[in-house]
Amino acid sequence: MKKSVLYGLLLPGLLFLGIFMVIPIVLTIGSTFYHDGTLTLSGYTHFFGDSYFNQILLTTVVVSLITTLLCLALGFPTAYYISRKTARSKGILLAIAIFPLLTSPIVRSFSWMIILGRKGLINDAIVGLGLSDKPLDILYTPTAIVIGLTHLFLPIMIISLVGVLENIDTDLVIAAQSLGASRMSAFVRIVFPLALPGIVIGAVLVFVGSLTAYTTPALLGGKQRVISTFLYQNAMTLNDWFLASVIAVIMIAITFIVVGLMNRAARQLNPKG
């Protein structure tokens, strides 16, 4: 096929993204520097000068980071196991791993409310076993958000990891062992560096997903605001579109910074990756 024809195939997608994504983002970013008829940075100085806003931002980033690490810790062993199975059982196991993605986040958040609440399963068990004499506050805390988000994003991490792990030849691991490496050492020096591309993709997807998630923190976080629920509140409840735009731009900036940092870390750990 001729090159021009191939470029033509890109056109519909490009047009759609250009009109409905690039232009609105550029306009949003532009609008944050223009307030009351003058060019200004006041939106950002106002935001970063306010300790309440900073606390929301910090909570969001910390919650997202913990969620990412938890997904990685829980997802890696699972993904490694799945990647070592035959094609047939791999398909079945992956389908099971992905299954939670098919249920709505609202339904899942409600289930967590039942499990984590003051009269929920976990607190019943804790009080019943005598581990604490009164129920713990789990629901409507950042912990609840982390639990909900981990549940939500674990399948994505598993899929990303299986993708790279299944391409790591088992002979590499046994070759390393035959050369004197312990299991742990073979993992650290062979499996981990070769899995880095998948770890980075999985981590970026989970982190960005957690950073921008709305339903789960809205339902499980209670009064605890995260940046997306805070954005919604400003835009819809307080009608402060200027501050809402500033928040949106900050979210985009954080996303880019984190993705950039992760890529750089991956390059340093695995120069050929």
Added chain:
Amino acid sequence: MTLLTLESVSVAYGSQTILKDLNLDVEKGQLLSLLGPSGCGKTTTLRLIAGFLEAKEGTFRFAGDDYTRKPVNKRNFGIVFQSYALFPHMSVFDNVAFGLRMRKTKETDVKSRVKRILEVVSLGGFETRFPKELSGGQRQRVAIARALVIEPDLLLFDEPLSNLDANLRSGMRVEIRRIQQELGITTLYVSHDQEECFSISDRVAVMNKGLIEQIDRPETIFKYPATEFVARFIGFHNFLNFTERAESEGVISLRAGEHLFTAVANPGTTRPGALKGAIRPDDLVVAAEDRSGPGVIGSLPGIVKVSTYLGRSYQYVVETALGNFTANQEMEKPFYSGQSVTLRFPPDKLVLVD
């Protein structure tokens, strides 16, 4: 001196038995090949010795110690994989240095030893390249260097040449033999290619269905296969079932129906009681019809069914009262299909197999 001994070893995957009651001895400094078709258990035997899988029953002794349950990383064996298994994220230098670093060798020693071994495999100057940037033959050499640099007690090759093209293969074969003899490392070599095994080995073990059918010097196996399986595997395409045998003065007389044959009795062919004869297509002689009639010892009348030109020679499939025989013969004027011919079985080429 026997370095390595497998004593009645059995291996099973689930309910499937791969090796059954296998016994094997390897002498120090020798190169022993395991030869056989896929699924015969040769790779399983190698992996068992390497420590990648464990025997269900039996013992593996190495230099007098029990290695049956010894972990892979404590065995000090060098392994060259069929896929080479080079670490793709490491340079040639780091690949070769891996084993030394795992042994906490001083970095200055690592440098000099890696440099020296890369010269042994003719790869000096390739230290900073990555596996992706090397040809198949070069990767093979890196894999060998990586296995050699740790000064292994045993070197294991798992079909190391099967991913190379024919030219490189014969070159690498010579190279492997040279390195092995130069360093005097006891080596176990697995392949399904008989030419490869015969050309580099001190001894060859031919395996079938998890058992060793014959273990001997390559020349002996080539001339005197012990069993029908071995004979078939190394190119004896013609078999005869005899009904009677008698032996006197170094000659074995054989009878198949009304046809009589003789075979020279020597250590390789006198398998007592064996009633199956085998002969290579190259050794079977096709002659124009013999007027002396039936009953001439060592000859069998037949009709040419298929005549194929092989370049150097013609190949005939000849139908006889004792079945079809394949014979290769160099000749100027070939026999045609349908022609009556006589097959002659030279007594020194006809061997008896179990």
